[in-house]
Amino acid sequence: MTDNGLTSLSARRGPIVVIGSINMDLVCRVDRMPVPGETIRGSDFVTIPGGKGANQAVAAAKLGADVHLVGRVGEDDFGERLLNGLQMHGVHTEQVIITEGVSSGVAMILVDRRGENSIVVSPGANANVSPADVDAAENLIAGASIVLMQLEIPQETVAHAASLCRKHGAFAILDPAPAPARGLPRSLYAVDLLTPNQSEAEVLLKLDAARAKVKRTKRPDAKQIGGDLLARGPRSVVLKLGSRGAMIVDGDVRLVKGFKVNVMDTTAAGDAFTGALAVAIEEGMALPAAVRFANAAGSLSCQAFGAQPALPSRDAVEKMLSKHA
Numbered sequence: 001m002t003d004n005g006l007t008s009l010s011a012r013r014g015p016i017v018v019i020g021s022i023n024m025d026l027v028c029r030v031d032r033m034p035v036p037g038e039t040i041r042g043s044d045f046v047t048i049p050g051g052k053g054a055n056q057a058v059a060a061a062k063l064g065a066d067v068h069l070v071g072r073v074g075e076d077d078f079g080e081r082l083l084n085g086l087q088m089h090g091v092h093t094e095q096v097i098i099t100e101g102v103s104s105g106v107a108m109i110l111v112d113r114r115g116e117n118s119i120v121v122s123p124g125a126n127a128n129v130s131p132a133d134v135d136a137a138e139n140l141i142a143g144a145s146i147v148l149m150q151l152e153i154p155q156e157t158v159a160h161a162a163s164l165c166r167k168h169g170a171f172a173i174l175d176p177a178p179a180p181a182r183g184l185p186r187s188l189y190a191v192d193l194l195t196p197n198q199s200e201a202e203v204l205l206k207l208d209a210a211r212a213k214v215k216r217t218k219r220p221d222a223k224q225i226g227g228d229l230l231a232r233g234p235r236s237v238v239l240k241l242g243s244r245g246a247m248i249v250d251g252d253v254r255l256v257k258g259f260k261v262n263v264m265d266t267t268a269a270g271d272a273f274t275g276a277l278a279v280a281i282e283e284g285m286a287l288p289a290a291v292r293f294a295n296a297a298g299s300l301s302c303q304a305f306g307a308q309p310a311l312p313s314r315d316a317v318e319k320m321l322s323k324h325a
Helices: 052-062 077-088 124-128 131-136 138-142 155-168 198-204 207-213 222-230 269-282 287-301 314-323
Strands: 016-019 023-030 042-050 067-074 092-099 105-111 117-122 146-149 171-174 236-240 245-249 253-257
Touching: 016 052, 016 155, 016 269, 023 077, 042 052, 042 077, 042 105, 052 067, 052 077, 052 146, 052 269, 067 077, 067 124, 067 131, 077 092, 092 124, 092 131, 105 124, 131 138, 131 155, 138 155, 146 155, 146 269, 155 171, 171 269, 198 207, 198 222, 198 236, 222 236, 222 245, 222 253, 236 269, 236 287, 245 287, 253 287, 269 287, 287 314
Parallel strands: 016 067, 016 146, 023 105, 067 092, 146 171
Antiparallel strands: 023 042, 105 117, 236 245, 245 253
16 A cells, blocks of 8 residues: 555556546637526637547647547547547557437536636436446556546446445545435445545535535535545545545545636636546556645646647646656
8 A cells, every 4th residue: 555545556557447428518718607588698619629638638638648538539520530630649448339310418617707617517428328338448448557437428327337346356436426416326336436526525525515505615525525525435526626625535635736827718627637547557656656646737727728738748747747846
C-alpha cells in the first residue's frame, strides 16, 4: 500500500480504458441563463465533439496515455465526425460501435458570460451501450491499468463494468455524473476511486433536497461530505471543488489547492480533471501529486471554449505546474 491508501499501480502498467458516452455538443454563448418561458439572444453557436466518456478519453490521450474507448455512436453525420475526432487525438476506437437506426448522442449547452454552463443531454446511441458491449472489451479491461466510468450510459452497464474491474484487478475510477437523484447502488460505490464534484456529491447523499426542504443556503461541509461518501464503499474519494481545488478523503483529509485562471468556459473542466487524474495515477504518482496534476489540467481547460478543443496538452500542464512550483 502507498501512503495515500491506494494500491501502487507501478507494477500494473497498461492502457487506460474509458467506458462511457460520446456526444456532439451544440454550444451557444449567452449573456445569462434564460428563465422558464423566456427567449433570449445567443451567439457563437458551434458544434463540438463531447460526451463525458469521449472527453475523458481525449483528455488522457492528449496527456500521453494509451487510451481505448468503449461506447456507441449513431449511424449519422455526427457519428462519423465523432469517430474521426477521437482517432485524430489518438484514442483507440475499435470498441466503439456504430448503431444503426439511432442518432448519436447530443448535448445542448448554454455558456454564460461568467463561463458557467447549463447542459441538456439527449443520449441517443449512448442509451444502447450494454453489458454485452463491455463483455466484448473484457480482454482490454483485464489488461488495463485504469478503467474510467461515468453515468451518461445505462447504470446497469456501468455496474457490470465495475464488476469486471473487480474480477480482473483493474483500478476503477467512477465519475458519478450526472448524479442520479435516487442515488447509487452499493455495487457502484465499490470502486477504487470516486470523483464527484460537490454538487453531485450532495445529490448522491440527498443533501440538496434536505437543504431545500429547510430553506438553508449554506452548503454542507466538504469534509463531512467526503467522509459520508467514503463510508459507502469506495476505497478513496476525490471531491472536486471548482476553483478551490479538490479534497482527498481516504481516511485522512487533504485539500489540494487549485490554480487561478481567467475562466472562459467550464464545460470540460471536470472531464479534464478526471482524465488527468487517471494518467497521473497510472504513471505512479502519489495521490496528492496526482490531484495537483489534475487540478492544473482542469484549470487550463477553463481558458478555452468548448469541450475537447479546450483539453490541455501535456506540455501546457507541465508548464503550469512548473510556474506554480
